[in-house]
Amino acid sequence: MNEIPRPYNPKETEDKWYKFWEENNFFSAKPKPDKKPFCIVIPPPNVTGILHMGHALNNTIQDILIRYHRMKGEEALWMPGTDHAGIATQNVVEKFIAREGLKRQDLGRDKFIERVWKWKEEYGSTIIRQLKKIGSSCDWQRLRFTMDEEYSGAVKEVFVRLYEKGLIYQGNYIINWCPRCQTALSDEEAPHREIQGSLYYLRYPLKEAEGHVVVATTRPETMLGDTAVAVNPKDKRYKNLVGKTLILPLINRRIKIIADEMVDMKFGTGAVKVTPAHDPNDYALGKKHKLEFVNVMHPDARMNENALDYRDMDRFEAREVILEDLKEKGLLEKIEPHTLSAGHCYRCHTLVEPYLSKQWFVKMKPLAKPAIEAVKKGKIKFYPKRWTKVYLGWMENIQDWCISRQIWWGHRIPVYYCRECRDEIIVSRDKPEKCPRCGAPDIFQDEDVLDTWFSSWLWPFATFYWPKENQDLKYFYPTSTLVTAPEIIFFWVARMIMAGMEFMENIPFKDVYIHGTVRDVEGKKMSKSLGNIIDPLEIINEYGADALRFSLISITSQGQDVYLAKERFEQGRNFANKIWNASRFVLTNLDPKQAAVDLCVYFKKEDLDIINRWILSRFYSVLKEVNKNLDNYKFNEAVNLLYSFFWHEFCDWYLEIIKPDIKDQKNQVVMYKVLEKFLRVLHPFMPFLSEEIWQKMQATEPQSHRATSIMVNNWPHIQEQIIDKKLEKEAEGIFGIITQIRNLRISIAIKPDQLVKVSCFTHTKAKERLVKENSAIIKNLGKLEDLDFLAKSKRPDATISAISDDVDLYLHFTGLLDTALEQEKIKEKMLSLQKAIRAKSAQLANSNFLERAPKEIVDKEKESKKQLEDELKRLSKMADELR
RNA sequence: GGGCAUUUAGCUCAGUUGGUUAGAGCGCUACACUCACAUUGUAGAGGCCAGAGGUUCAAGUCCUCUAAUGCCCACCA
Numbered sequence: 001m002n003e004i005p006r007p008y009n010p011k012e013t014e015d016k017w018y019k020f021w022e023e024n025n026f027f028s029a030k031p032k033p034d035k036k037p038f039c040i041v042i043p044p045p046n047v048t049g050i051l052h053m054g055h056a057l058n059n060t061i062q063d064i065l066i067r068y069h070r071m072k073g074e075e076a077l078w079m080p081g082t083d084h085a086g087i088a089t090q091n092v093v094e095k096f097i098a099r100e101g102l103k104r105q106d107l108g109r110d111k112f113i114e115r116v117w118k119w120k121e122e123y124g125s126t127i128i129r130q131l132k133k134i135g136s137s138c139d140w141q142r143l144r145f146t147m148d149e150e151y152s153g154a155v156k157e158v159f160v161r162l163y164e165k166g167l168i169y170q171g172n173y174i175i176n177w178c179p180r181c182q183t184a185l186s187d188e189e190a191p192h193r194e195i196q197g198s199l200y201y202l203r204y205p206l207k208e209a210e211g212h213v214v215v216a217t218t219r220p221e222t223m224l225g226d227t228a229v230a231v232n233p234k235d236k237r238y239k240n241l242v243g244k245t246l247i248l249p250l251i252n253r254r255i256k257i258i259a260d261e262m263v264d265m266k267f268g269t270g271a272v273k274v275t276p277a278h279d280p281n282d283y284a285l286g287k288k289h290k291l292e293f294v295n296v297m298h299p300d301a302r303m304n305e306n307a308l309d310y311r312d313m314d315r316f317e318a319r320e321v322i323l324e325d326l327k328e329k330g331l332l333e334k335i336e337p338h339t340l341s342a343g344h345c346y347r348c349h350t351l352v353e354p355y356l357s358k359q360w361f362v363k364m365k366p367l368a369k370p371a372i373e374a375v376k377k378g379k380i381k382f383y384p385k386r387w388t389k390v391y392l393g394w395m396e397n398i399q400d401w402c403i404s405r406q407i408w409w410g411h412r413i414p415v416y417y418c419r420e421c422r423d424e425i426i427v428s429r430d431k432p433e434k435c436p437r438c439g440a441p442d443i444f445q446d447e448d449v450l451d452t453w454f455s456s457w458l459w460p461f462a463t464f465y466w467p468k469e470n471q472d473l474k475y476f477y478p479t480s481t482l483v484t485a486p487e488i489i490f491f492w493v494a495r496m497i498m499a500g501m502e503f504m505e506n507i508p509f510k511d512v513y514i515h516g517t518v519r520d521v522e523g524k525k526m527s528k529s530l531g532n533i534i535d536p537l538e539i540i541n542e543y544g545a546d547a548l549r550f551s552l553i554s555i556t557s558q559g560q561d562v563y564l565a566k567e568r569f570e571q572g573r574n575f576a577n578k579i580w581n582a583s584r585f586v587l588t589n590l591d592p593k594q595a596a597v598d599l600c601v602y603f604k605k606e607d608l609d610i611i612n613r614w615i616l617s618r619f620y621s622v623l624k625e626v627n628k629n630l631d632n633y634k635f636n637e638a639v640n641l642l643y644s645f646f647w648h649e650f651c652d653w654y655l656e657i658i659k660p661d662i663k664d665q666k667n668q669v670v671m672y673k674v675l676e677k678f679l680r681v682l683h684p685f686m687p688f689l690s691e692e693i694w695q696k697m698q699a700t701e702p703q704s705h706r707a708t709s710i711m712v713n714n715w716p717h718i719q720e721q722i723i724d725k726k727l728e729k730e731a732e733g734i735f736g737i738i739t740q741i742r743n744l745r746i747s748i749a750i751k752p753d754q755l756v757k758v759s760c761f762t763h764t765k766a767k768e769r770l771v772k773e774n775s776a777i778i779k780n781l782g783k784l785e786d787l788d789f790l791a792k793s794k795r796p797d798a799t800i801s802a803i804s805d806d807v808d809l810y811l812h813f814t815g816l817l818d819t820a821l822e823q824e825k826i827k828e829k830m831l832s833l834q835k836a837i838r839a840k841s842a843q844l845a846n847s848n849f850l851e852r853a854p855k856e857i858v859d860k861e862k863e864s865k866k867q868l869e870d871e872l873k874r875l876s877k878m879a880d881e882l883r
Numbered sequence: 884g885g886g887c888a889u890u891u892a893g894c895u896c897a898g899u900u901g902g903u904u905a906g907a908g909c910g911c912u913a914c915a916c917u918c919a920c921a922u923u924g925u926a927g928a929g930g931c932c933a934g935a936g937g938u939u940c941a942a943g944u945c946c947u948c949u950a951a952u953g954c955c956c957a958c959c960a
Contacts (some may be wrong), residue, residue, distance in 0.1 A: 007922065190952050192957085199960085217960060230960095264959075272960050281958050340959070386887065391953075393886075397957090516955090543922095554908085557897065560888085561954085565895080570940080571908060574922045585919030628899090635898075642908070663955050725941095739926080752915055818940080836904055849940035857902055857941085 008580035010544025011691040018132060026712055027137045029077035031475035038069035038076045040480040041460050041509075042138065043492070044146065046085035047120050048092045052128035053518040053526055053564060054485060056476040056536040060549045061515060061635060062483045063136050067684035068630055069480075070137075073717040077476055078137060080465050081144035082124065086410035087181055087347045093119050093409070109408050111376060116409050122147075130537060134545050135687045138709070144463045146455040147411070154462035156429050157456045158503065163427045163799035168403075169186035170425070174283045175402050179301035183406040184359050186451060187399060190343030190352045190488050200323065203331040204229060207254060209246040213238070214333050216268025218340055219318040220326075224251055224307045224696035226298040228274040230285060233259035235270050248323065249262070251308060258289050270428040277356040293356060299406075301353055315353070336384030360404040360413060360448065362791035365644075368398045370501040371494065380497060383513045383633045387489060390780075394490050403451045410449030416801065418443055455497035461510035467503075477504060487817045489514070513633045517559035524565075539569050546686035547572030553639045553685060558881050575643055576689050579682070582651050583693045586675050592700040594665045595672040602669070610774065614731035615654045617724045618645060619674050624718050626681055637692065639685050644881040646678060653735055657777050672697070677716045711812070715833045733767075733805055734774050740804040744811040747825075748800060755785035756811055761793045762822040771807060793874070796880040801826075803871055808878070819882050826879045833872045841866040 021027065031037070040062050045055060047299040062078060070076035093116045094104055100691055125146075126133075130139065144151060162168045174192035177183075200220045213228055218629065226248050231238040242259045255274075262285065276286025277295040286293055296307045301315045343352035372395050374380050375388060375566040382388045404413060416426040418435035426432055426443070434441045456583040458466070464473035476502070484493060493512055500508030518526055526533050527644040539548045550572035556562050559589040578597045605613065622645045629638035654674075658667040676697055683690040707713055741758055750756060764766040771778070775787050790810075793803060799810035800822055840861060843849055850858060 006920070008920095121907060193956095215960080219960085262958090267959065272958090279958085281959075281960070284958080338959095341957095390887075393956075490956095555896070560896085563895065565909095568895085570922075577922045578920065581920035588919070628911085632899085634899080637899085640897075642906075651920085656924095659919095685951070720889080739893090743926060746914070749914080752925075773902085832904075840903085845939080852940045860903065868904090 002486070006581070006584075008577045008689065010540075010543075010546060010576065010688060011648050014133075014135075014540075014545050014640055016690045017688050017691045018135065018236065021137065021709065022140070024708065026359060026709060028139050028141055029075050029222075031471045032075050035073065035075040037476050037480075038074040038735060039079065039476040040066060040077070040481055040483065041079045041463060041479055042081060043482075043484050044081045044083040044144075044456065044459065045127045045131075045489070046081045046088050047124040047127070047145070048085060048089050049082070049087070049127040049538050051127055051134075053536055054532055054551070054560075054592045055127070055131075056548060057515060057518055057552050057562065058483060058485065059131055060552055061513070061556075063134075063267075063549075063687075064553070064630075064684040065481060065483070065685065067711060068715065070711070071683070071713060073714065075475075075498065077139055077480075077554045079144070079476075080128070080131070080136075080138035080140060080359075081142075081146070081453055081459075081463060082127065083452060083456055084145065084410065086148040086405060086407055086449060087183065089116060089120075090368075090407050090409040091181070091347060091352055094596070102653065113409055116699040121176055124763065131591060132647075133537065133540055134548065137687075142463070146452070146459075150465050150468075151455065151458075151462050152411055153429075154458050154466055155411045155450065157467050158458060158499070159450070160427055160429055162362060163523055167366060168360060168507040169357065169363065170360050172356060172358050173361070173402075174356050175359055176343050176352045176563065177299070177357065178348065178350050178352055179299065180348050180350040182299050182406065184355075184357065184402055184404060185343075185345060186353065186402050186453075188453075189342075189346045189451075191346055193344050194339055194341045195351070197340050199336045200334035201269065201335070202249070202273070202326060202331055204246040204248060204273075205331075206241075207247050209244075212270050212331070212476065213241065213246060213257065214269045214274040214407060215271050217273055218338060219319070220322055221298065221303070221310075222275045222278045223248070223322070224310065224318075224806070225275045225277050226296040227253070227276060227286065227292040227294055228255050228289065229257050229271055230263050230274050231257060231271050232258050232261065232263040232265045235263075235265045237270060247583070249329065250310075250316060250325060252458050257293075258285075258371075260285055260289070263606055273842070279354050295356055299353070299355075304670050331377075342587070345346050346763065357841065359402050360415075362401040364398040364400055364498075367498040367502055368395045371395060373495040374497060374501060374507050379507050380509065381511050385510060387512070388487065390486075391489060391494055394492060401451075403454045404448040405451055406447075406448055411839055412447050412457055413446040413450055415446040416443050416611070417446070418664055423871045432599055435531060443457055453495060456492055457499040458503070460496055460500060478507045480507040481508045481513055483513045483515065484618055487515060487517070497559050510755045511633075515556060516559055518562045518564055534564060534566055539566075543569045544688070545575060546576050546689045550575055550639060550643075550686055552637045554643065555636065557636050558634055565824070575647070576686065578651065579686075579689060580693070583675060583679075585694070586671050587696060587700070589662045590672060590700060591663065591668055594668040595700070596668055596705070597665075599669055599673050599878060600719075608666055608865050610727065610731050610734075611654065611657050611722065611777070612666055613722075615650065615670060615674055616719075616722050617728050618649050619677060620719050620723045620726075623677075623681060623716055624723070627718070632685075642678075642682055642685065646682075650674065650678070656781060660780055662668050680710060680713055680716055683710050724821075728771060733770065736804045737807055737809065738778055740802040741778070741784070741811065742804050744800055744809070746784070748811075748813060753783070755783055756813065757786045757788075758782065758784050759788050759790050759796050759799065759810045759812065761790040761808040763808075763874075764794075767806050793877065795878055797830050801878050803874060805882075806870070808874060823879060823882055826882075827873055830872060832874050833868055833875065837865065840868065 030400055042062065043058065066078045082718050096119060097115060142346065153415060165655050176185040176187065178185055197218050199216050199218055200221060201216050202220060203214050203215050207211045213229055222721060229246055231242065241257050244257050245254050245256060248255050274282045276282045276291050277293045296303055297315065298304045301314050303318045305311055310321060313321060324682065325330060370561065372392060372674050375391060382391065401728055414428060415431060416428060418424050418440055420440035424437055431445065432443055435443060460479050461473060464470065464477060466473060482493065496508045500506060547569050549568045549861055551855060555568060596666045618637060620744050622641050625641050626638045658671060661667055678692045679690045691710050745756065761772065762771055779787050793808060796810055798817060799812050799871050800808045844861060844865060
């Protein structure tokens with residue numbers, strides 16, 4: 001095995017094994033009645049997506065779960081796919097054709113859509129390739145796209161069903177309008193961000209009298225569309241003015257002063273301009289008071305013909321000019337700085353305009369009800385729990401969902417109109433040949449497309465070709481776990497639950513695991529514009545995919561955000577390298593004939609020495625914890641356990657101890673078995689490295705025993721009878737002695753390779769036997785020429801001392817003993833012991849403690865106090881003997 | 884305005900249902916490269932667990948309040 005290179009080189013293994021797994025179809029899952037299904041649907045990345053750290057974390061977690069359950073013998077399906085991402089993709093392709101000097105309008109709708117498909121064929125699988133790079137074991141033969149023909153069928157089906165149920169309606173409402181994308185957005189797509197603006201105080205002159213009313217606004221350009229001024233009926237300042245008429249400046253429209261409870265007397269002047277076509281509150285006022293609705297903007301946020309002189313100016317330009325004009329007329333009273341929060345397009349970050357337009361909506365309250373129930377009854381559980389409240393809070397205040405978008409790329413709304421009957425709406429899965437009403441053949445389809453999320457909310461069942469009944473859907477639905485980030489709880493998670501309850505009459509998944517957001521070291525979100533991105537592919541290139549996965553997972557405690565610096569990946573790389581080299585050591589020293597025996601059958605527990613029993617016990621203890629942590633989505637704890645077990649127990653102690661006796665058959669068998677089982681447990685976390693080593697180990701097995709791949713092997717069973725906590729403690733007692741000896745050596749600067757002599761005194765018979773039985777180990781790792789056992793507790797001449805539990809240690813040395821220093825060392829130790837003893841004495845003197853604490857705790861405390869006192873006594877004796 | 888989260892070693896963070904003298908990684912100090920691994924080993928230093936009250940025999944852990952930071956939600960013209 002000398003040909004195994006020294007540092008682990010992930011580049012030589014990763015692609016090789018990924019190809020091997022794919023070619024062997026290890027990722028594919030099919031309904032198997034005798035097996036338990038385990039299914040995750042991937043949060044479909046945008047087709048335009050490029051893998052970032054958030055994806056890397058999200059998909060590593062899913063892959064760990066899938067590989068774990070697959071090895072546990074479940075039929076594990078990870079359903080992959082991509083999202084057509086309407087606005088995002090349209091934007092990307094528009095930029096793409098702009099290089100040819102083209103606009104989408106130049107091409108026309110059909111040609112443009114063709115270009116998007118072409119773009120998708122060419123570049124749309126980038127993210128898929130990248131997911132493979134990190135090791136994702138998705139069933140790629142099932143790869144879905146939200147615009148697949150069958151999937152589109154499901155979307156239409158859902159629209160029609162909801163319409164027929166009366167849950168979809170069309171109407172004129174104020175919606176969030178992105179002037180750049182020129183489409184309506186849902187409330188979720190227009191997140192509020194704080195902006196530094198101003199509050200402008202405008203004077204509106206009274207018509208019939210002298211004077212004016214002052215209104216405050218943050219968007220003065222909308223005044224052109226004002227059709228009233230409102231005050232609170234309780235407001236004494238304006239009591240006499242209600243019902244009077246004002247002249248709207250610049251436009252000279254006559255507008256009434258109305259009274260409404262909605263007006264906050266304390267804000268601004270207590271008088272508010274009412275612009276029903278440009279503000280949701282004003283819209284409500286407009287409806288209530290039957291006001292005129294005057295739209296003053298084009299869809300691109302330039303002013304329209306209703307803005308008279310300001311026509312065709314951009315909204316912000318118009319604002320400046322209007323303010324100038326008002327100032328000139330003496331109608332601008334003052335300007336105050338004012339911070340406000342306003343919606344921004346989640347795709348292009350443009351300030352969104354509240355805009356009156358005709359859109360399609362879904363009535364959400366009826367859909368929300370069963371979805372709320374499902375979570376309240378615990379059928380769906382959030383991890384961490386706190387997201388339950390966030391979910392319920394949103395669901396209980398749910399607003400209707402604006403689902404129409406004025407873009408080209410997406411699912412065209414399955415609504416048709418007859419040119420003859422004009423406004424008659426025909427909702428149909430397929431285009432009707434003629435108008436069902438008047439029989440005219442001239443039918444045209446609604447121009448709008450559906451919100452992207454109107455297709456993604458069907459993901460857990462539409463990927464199984466719903467509404468077609470089929471075995472896959474029956475077997476894998478409801479899916480097991482959804483793994484996602486908090487940002488899309490409302491967008492996606494909540495809506496999937498509603499869709500599942502509505503169309504499948506069942507929950508879409510049982511668990512929702514919400515992981516944190518990946519941020520940079522300063523806590524900022526990683527983004528291209530901030531230039532603080534750590535590219536996962538660069539990390540893979542530099543450190544390897546396993547290192548990427550390990551490091552990401554090890555710092556992701558449940559649901560907390562991840563603050564990431566590039567250096568973190570060194571830990572993963574170093575760990576991979578450690579495993580690699582330890583395995584190299586095991587394999588180069590392995591005698592396959594000796595190792596290839598069944599541990600349980602061949603050896604009784606009593607046949608093994610304490611060190612072998614210790615490492616086996618530790619392995620199964622760790623396995624037990626890892627299982628528990630994985631079942632509770634505590635990935636970091638699982639992976640950190642594996643790290644410290646392998647590095648600090650298996651390598652630092654076990655391998656070092658057996659090294660001199662490595663050809664002994666018992667050592668051979670145990671080191672081989674522990675490594676092999678460890679690799680299996682490691683596999684979900686570090687799939688490539690574990691496969692690479694495991695395959696090398698397989699090569700040493702007799703042909704008949706060989707298996708094809710670690711990834712389709714079994715998850716190790718816990719051998720409860722091997723776990724022995726008392727034995728673990730005993731073994732660790734020996735390590736403690738060795739550590740103390742090493743400590744003594746260093747304290748007087750003895751060269752690492754110089755042999756020394758140690759005398760010890762053991763305070764119990766059991767300990768004496770233990771130390772005697774393992775004196776070879778102590779001598780070897782402590783670099784001793786001799787370890788002798790004192791008959792009496794007495795410091796030999798020319799020694800320095802230390803205590804390890806109930807063993808007193810004396811290291812012999814030549815030269816002059818620095819008694820003062822030695823005294824000092826002992827004194828310090830004694831002081832800290834005295835402090836601890838005082839605390840214990842106080843506790844044990846407390847009658848409340850003795851009465852109320854459980855007996856085992858009291859006993860433990862007594863025992864511990866006794867031990868401390870013993871140690872103190874021994875130290876004090878050691879100190880005396882120095883004099 | 885409402886809600887959630889965070890505050891533990893120089894830095895980044897673990898710490899499961901309260902129970903011995905609070906842990907890890909990185910960084911730091913000293914020593915060590917023929918003998919699996921310097922992407923390493925051995926040993927070590929480093930903590931009033933944000934602050935103030937409270938519950939309890941016992942609090943980093945539970946409760947209340949305060950402060951700082953971050954995030955989410957809301958129709959503050």
